[in-house]
Amino acid sequence: MPPVIEASVxxxxxxxxxLALSEDEVTTMQRELSGILEHVDLVQELDLSEVPPTTHAVPLQxxxxxxxxxxxxxxxxxMxxxxxxxxxxxxxxxxx
Amino acid sequence: MAELTDLTAEEAIAAIGAGEVSSVELTEAHLARAESDTWHSFLEVDRERALAAARRIDAAPERPPLAGVPVGIKDALSTKDLTTTSGSKILEGFRPVYTATCVARLEAAGAVVLGKTNMDEFAMGSSCENSAYGPTRNPWDLDRVPGGSSGGSASSVSARQVPWSLGSDTGGSIRQPAALCGIVGMKPTYGAVSRYGLIAFASSLDQVGPFARTVRDSALLLQHMVGHDPMDSTSIDLPEPIALPSRERLDGLRVGVIEELMGEGVDAGVRATVETALAAMESLGATLHPVHIPHAKYALATYYLIAPAECSANLARFDGIRYGHRTADAHDLLETYERTRSEGFGPEVKRRIMLGTFALASGYYDAYYGQAQRVRTLMVRDFDDIFSEVDVVASPTSPSVAFPLGERTADPYTMYLSDICTIPMSLAGLPAMSIPCGLSDGLPVGLQLAGPALSENRLFEAAHATELALGFDTRPGGTA
Structure with missing residues (x-):
């Protein structure tokens, strides 16, 4: 499966x-982040245009x-x- | 009298009150077990500091409420002059200049800090294997993980190195290790305990809470930590003080059983054990009702966008300038930052910083972080609907029992799945706890109970009565 994000990203x-990453680390990170993003992309399927964001769960302002x-x-x-x-x-x- | 290290905190306080034992004797007994640390529960044990505190309490004209009973502190909590690393090389040898409010409150109430417990680096992990100082082992089976991130806090209580300890819970880091080690772990309502001095991971989720071997002990420890702190503007006062639970019946209690957390993805042995515990609640007079979290399937994805995003901002402070590790011989300031952080952080921390920076980056923000915050609203509404019909909800705490060391380290997402049962409550800021409810394949299973915001006392009552009915023996086979 092709990676979700490019090495340049x-x-x-x-x-x-x-963070300073070696080229090997870039490759590993590309594979791992792509794997995680495939899962978290699930949130994209919801239409949330009418839903306000929650920044934290306590009603304090x-x-x-x-x-x-x-x-x-x-x-x-x-010092x-x-x-x-x-x-x-x-x-x-x-x-x- | 039983072995001093077998006493619950409540029993120890009573024994000190009756003059049967001193705080120094009790502290010595626990120090001996903490120092011969088969499980690697502790990163640092401070004998002198602990004994000095115990002597002071023994000599005081008036005995403080916690009477000089020892406590273990997760290494994510700052303790003045006592090494605090959050499980990371970047803070190796770091000695804070102030003490976290919750720890200071416990010390003022007469708790004796024995030492600092091991954890996944910066609380990122579900197995304690991400500690830069080596993993902690589960007292029930030394080849298995204790859970995480507060693994050392859980193992120390299970292995009777301390009667109770503090952990922090962002997505399950108190409840899941409590379940895997067969003890009680409680995450209070977001804001109930000050986070001042807690090394931040994900600020909108982080909460400090107690580990203990009984529900009453966990209530007692929490009692002395809660309440508004001027140093943490998200901290709040509870509507009523934390009370020690005493009811033995659950008549009229409506328990919602979360269907989404009782099916696919949960091991059959765990499910069967939890169902037995639910039947026990029913026999105490509670009524069981199937309930649904319609957006449950989005919880994990939402969490793994929000928590990394917040961690990427929080961990920006570790730059090698004012404290902590600094790289040698960098060419310029940018290289100082990059090399310091690359040398100081472990792989999982780097992964989460990268994921979070990505989710917040221009062009991706709306699709990832923004979207996740909106899903969080749906999660809050799901629970609002549930609690219009039931008083508490119940589920397994962890989808499996303690797993073998190394089993889930190859693929990050496999490890993330360890938290599927605990994350929904975290996103909604709800109080939630795990109590041991039986064994599956000889290993402990946790029952998770959660309630509406600020319903701590109701939860403790429900958990206490259930605990009495189940009669779970918290002594691990390996150390009994």
Whole structure:
């Protein structure tokens, strides 16, 4: 059976996902995603033009709390797991 | 007195109250079983932290309600200064700077955190085989899976390493492993327990809940976790406190038997065992009514669009900059992101991120994610109709008993089918639980009971009476 999605689409989605895939992984992913999409495509057979979407099952909207200042995470706590600490900042390497 | 590790939490609290045992003694007994971890239930056991907490509780002038009884915590829940990985290499050695609200509430109520339990990476899986730290084994048969994703939380309770534990359930990750390990697992109404400090998988579905060996213990643990938390704006207060169930009869209870989950795709042995349990409910005074989820056949597809879409967004935060693994010697920032994530995530997590990114991508959004959210509305309506006629619904929890390690790892969709009975309730945000209801081929079968939103107390009563009538022995053959 031909794959549902092209290898070029897999590469594009991998870039959007910030995942580096080898060519072997692209092939595997193409096969696996195509297999899954064949199943989930089932939702296409329903005409849902009159049905509103549900984002989550609790009827809550625009939950607000008082805008009161409170202490944030202390610097040392925030930095303690940093893979590359540069002074009081996170090191990030070259941007481009 | 029985072995300390055989006590239910309720019995242990009573024994501590009567001065028969201290929290330190109880904690020591459970630590010994958690440390000789045949099942690989735990990723980390923190002896010092647990004993320090137990000593504090023993020395306190007033005994807290949970009296220093040990608890296991799924590794998806952040625990301050206690390694938290969510089963992933990308968080290897990560020590959070705060504790999840639900865990903090349990500690404040006198629970002693024994350690962190194994899980499928980022809660994505149904067998615990996707853990980056190796699989957990089922206490009933070491060659079989405990279920997932909260497999370690389930096995730890079954194997009497702790009397109870916490898991999280997105599409069945508490109920299915509870079923496969022969214990009680409960997913509360979406929003009933704060998700602050739960490492997010699919935010519109994730919910924390208890594992225990009795329904009353699971109610007791939940009692101390629920309620609104200012740190989670989706959390809500229940209309009434969680009560410990005590009724022994089910007179007048209308039980809807979900026809779509009693037929094709469910093993005959599972179905027969569940039917026996339903007959037991009937003998307690309940009435059985066949009910239908007209859109049941779309549930799995809907879930496997919504959950990956949300996970692809949630897992964007793992970029190697502020914490967690970072790749060495990347050429630029983009390469840092891509290589960090490719090295840090396992195959199933990558698959779901890819699937979710695809479902959300421009040109595909309406056809996939948008369509799935509309099907979700139909699922909610299906249940609204059902609960206009019955009080609770019943079905198998899992279509099969515990399966052998490696049996379903070759094809992702085969593994996804493990959740067909639990996903409909997840999509509708309903409270649902699994109780052990018998054996098929010598392995536990779970009965799933679910009710309308916020009907936790009704569910606990129904489950408790059924549990008493069934008299299931939760001791696995292998460890009895």
């Amino acid at each position: 897999v590469r594009h989605v991998a870039r959007l996902s910030r 625009n939950v607000l709390r008082p805008d009161e200042p409170r202490p944030g995470l202390p610097l040392e706590e925030a 303690r797991s940093a893979p590359d600490r540069q002074g009081d900042s996170f090191g990030v390497g070259r941007l481009g």
